[in-house]
Amino acid sequence: MKFLYIVFFVLLASISAQAQNIKVLNKITKEPIFGVAIYNIDKSKSVITNFRGEVELDVFSDTEIIYFKHLSHVLKKLTKLQLDGSNKVYLVSNTQGLEEIVISASKFEQSKKDIPQKIISMNAKSIQFINPQTSADLLENTGQVYVQKSQLGGGSPMIRGFSTNRLLITVDGVRMNNAIFRGGNLQNVIAVDPFSIQNTEVTLGSGSVIYGSDAIGGVMSFYTQKPKLSNSDSLLFNSNALLRYASASDEKTGHFDFNLGYKKWAFVTNASYTSFGDLKMGNHGPAEYLRPEFALGTNNGDVVIQNSDPLVQRFSAYNQFNVMQKAHYKPDEDLSFDLGLYYTTTSDVPRYDRLIRYNNDVLRSAEWNYGPQQWFMSNLQVTKLSSRSNLYDKIKATMAYQNFQESRIHRDFQSSIRNIREEAVDAYSFNLDLEKTFSTKTQFFYGIEYVYNKVMSQGEEEDISNGITNPSVSRYPNGATWQSAAVYSSIKYKPNPKFVFQSGLRFNHVVSKANFEENNAFLNLPFKSSKNEAGALTGTAGIRWSPSKTIQWKLNASSAFRAPNIDDIGKVFDSEPGSVVVPNETLRPEYAYGGELSLTLNFDNSFILDMSTYYTYLDNALVRRDYNLNGETEIMYDGELSTVQAIQNASKAWIYGFEVGLKMVITNQLHLNSQYNIIGGTETAGDIEVPIRHVAPSFGNTHLVWMSKNVKLDAFANYNGSLSFNQLAPSEIEKDYIYALDENGNPYSPSWYTLNFRAQYQINKSTTITTSIENITDQRYKTYSSGIAAAGRNFILALKYSL
Structure with missing residues (x-):
């Protein structure tokens, strides 16, 4: 370093x-x-x-x-x-120019209409109106990101059939994905405080050329509040405070932020605390989602308690604290220094989907918690926006350190043994991004990146009857490392306002190392250590063509990759009842090859129709399949005889979809917006093709928005198609306890809809009130693959005061 x-x-x-x-x-x-x-x-x-x-x-x-x-x-x-x-x-x-600016496509500001890929963005004003409870809820409100939840303290985005470690999350340009991001559902996105976000950009489709490994299905870029400088000799001070309550989860949130601005120095402080109670589901829907009973530990052992209100999902409550401090120094107009410090922690987060599993008609778990999820990041960024160098006109250097801590604590019903597994990751990264303008028609972007992750992991068993602890198999090999080095470049050629061509290349080299000696005392692996090296070359090429003011075409082709991380190579965990995943040192990167075609019809900005179709082929896909360990197909794990599985390059996948969006200006005050998404896909499982796990049902939303000077009203519907038993992936069928049952007793994901209303009223210059009634008809539903049912009728009230 x-x-x-x-x-x-x-x-x-x-x-x-x-x-x-x-x-x-x-x-x-x-x-x-x-x-x-x-x-x-x-x-x-x-x-x-x-x-x-x-x-x-x-x-x-x-x-x-x-x-x-x-x-x-x-x-x-x-x-x-x-x-x-x-x-x-x-x-x-002008207003049009402001709406078109995006950052995530090249790390520097570009006109949105010039980007061949589809990027959806939301600014602080729209985020305030949406009033999301978490950043996962914010993404869901775009209408093009599907969100799965295993527990209330969760939110795993799905974009165009991809999820978890095949999607990339960035915060202020720094990748959040680390060496233990898994293929199962992830809740890391909720670590980003929605109150701290200034704008969000979601790239639909591959982003590997700029962001490297994991950016197969899309990139979610969060940009937090920027400290504001004073334009005079006097101090610029502004502050915001907010209180919010939501009835379905008994949510209580408090937030404040303030800005201190001088001529060359500025500081912003942001803090939020949220307490969630047990979530209440809706009245009308499948009976399988109800919570009729729950396990409770007492001094006399575990007992099953009948739930006085089966609509209340005991136990799902948790709380979360976020704080951010940023400093900005601008010695002249072209040079700036930015330092950001971010910290998020939660209470224990009950994993609700594991708490509702049964074993022979008896609840399987007495307790199952994610321990406090902690994330810390320090981020130093230096930006030079004007230079006479022959190598660059703009340059941005970013150094970051992140620390992730998480744990899993679970105990079977009427067992005295509590299994505890704790993980931590130290993540270092360095990026250097440059831009060079060769002429009025040609711009060149290029950069280098280095990422280093170190994983700490340990496991133990605690006998709650006497407090004695003993070491056990850890989830990951302790001390494992993952490194990535890359060079990348892209070029934009714009010969005239009607046509833009963009193309880019990236070469990545990834090395992971793991030592399994500690876990060999429990698993007897056929190897003591492993080293996995992989090189990947990816590229993209696209055009934007606007033959007239009404018509705009976009065509993009790209390749992307995901290198095996420590979660793939070295993980040990119970993937499902009766199965255990063990390490595999022979993995190679998976590659995705895709294309996208978009057509936008814009009739004087009063009627806009936006249509896109895409296709992605995933080769050498990393999937969980049955395996053998020293010739054995079953081993004892956490006291249970379990089928041996491992992550393997054992599949190919084909994903395709169609998206259509509509914007209509009915009057100057009344607008109609709608979005609908259709996704399909299959993957190979041996000699047959089966549905893909993260391909969501068809989904969309429609908003009717009325605006005046101080009032904004939004009546909207969210809707979701069904997935029949035959459309569920095999891994989802095995989790029948989270699904409704069809007339044949088979699990399936029913269709659903919600009707909702949101209003915002600016009482005066300082005070704004935002209120919502969600799920007005009190539907009982789950988003696809979710373990926890969504909120029933939910009243949300937020009061914001600005100084």
Whole structure:
């Protein structure tokens, strides 16, 4: 790591600010604006800003009116005398330009309409109106991300048939995925505080060229609040406080944030605390979802208690605390330093789907908790937005350290042995991203990345009758490491406003090492250690073509990969009742090859129809299959004879889908928005093809929104298709306890819908009230593959005060 620090600071030392006659900048972002046409009233004199926003005004006299014109900014006029010695001119972005800016496609701001891939985004204003309880709920509200929940303290996104470690999560440009991100359902996204988010971008489809391993199905990019500088010599102070209550989960949330801004320094502090009670499901729906009884530990042993209200999902309650501190230093217009510190912790989180399992008509578990889930990140970012270097115009260097801690605590009904497994990951990363503009038509983006993860893991058995503990098999090989090094580049060619071509390549080299000596005392593996190395070359190419103002076509082809991580290579866990997953050192990366075609029809922004179709082929897919250990197909694990399984490159998969979105301006105040998604796919299991586990049912939403000066109303419906018994993946059929039963007694996922209403009223400049009634008809339903039923009729009230 010392080498990276040296490189980092040598780069900083080489950065210097340059200025010419004047520089034209965006008033909000302070970024230079390339291609601003500057001319006098009869256009007899004209000049254009270069890629640093610089231009000479020598051709103009001091008193003649000069016009500054740029497509995505408001026209500005002034005289040289009005500059009053200043060498900077600020232009205001027009509304259309602001809506089109995205960051996740190249790590630098780009026009959204130029990106061949589909990216959906949400800003702080829309997030405040949605008022999500977690970041998983925020993603679900996009209408294009499906969310599974095994417990109330969960939320595992699914995008275009992919989930968990085949999707990538980033926070302020830093990848959150680590070496133990699993193929099962993940709840890490809820560690991101929705109150801290300034904007969110979701890339639908592969993002491997920019983000590397895991970005097969999509990238979820969260950008948190930025500290705001003062434009004067006085301190800029603003603050927000919020209280929220939700009836279905008895949620109580408190949040505050404040900003201190000086001319060159700014700080923002953000903190939230949420307490969730046991979630209550709806009245109308499958009886299989009810909670008729629950296990309870007493001084006289475990007993089964009849639930006084079967709609209340005992035990699902938990609480969560989030805090963030950021500092921003901007010594000049082009150079900035950003430091971010983030911390999230939870209470024990009951894993509800394990608490409702039965064994011979008796509840299987007396307790099953995820221990406190903790995440810490420190992130230092240095950005230079203008340079005269031949190598780059913009440069961004990011160094980050993350620590993840999690544990699993479970005990069988009427057993005195409590199994405890604890994991921690230290994750270091370094990114250097650069942008170079060669001409008005061509931009080049490139960078390097290094990631290092170290895994700590231990297991023990505690006898609750006497408090004695003994070591047991750990979930992962203790001390295992995972490293990734990569170089990547992409180019954007825009010969005219109607056509854009983008293409990119990335080469990744991944090395993982694990020592199994500690676990061999329990498993007797045929190897003591393993080293897995893999190289991967991925690419993308796409075009955006707008033959007219009404029609826009997008075509994109890409390849992506996921390298085996420590969870794949070295995990030991009970995947399902009577099965245990053991390590496999022979794994190779899985590859995805896909294409996407999109058509947007825009009729004067009053009627917009957006359609996309996509296809992905997954080769060498990493899947869980039956295995043998030293010739044995069954071993004892946690006191139970279990079938041996392992992650293997044993499958191929085909995933396809169609998405359609509609936006209609009925009147200036009344808008209609709708989204619908159809997904299908199969994978090989031996000689047959079976449904894929993470292909969600057809789903969508429709919103009718009315807006006035101080009021915003939203009447909306969420709806979801069914999956019959024959459409369920084999691994889902084995979890029949989370599903409803059809007329033949087989598990299936029923269709459902909810009717909802949301309102926001700005009482005055400082005070805003947001209220919602969700699931008005009190439906009892589960999102596909979820262990916990969704909230029944839910009243939500939030009061925000801004200073």
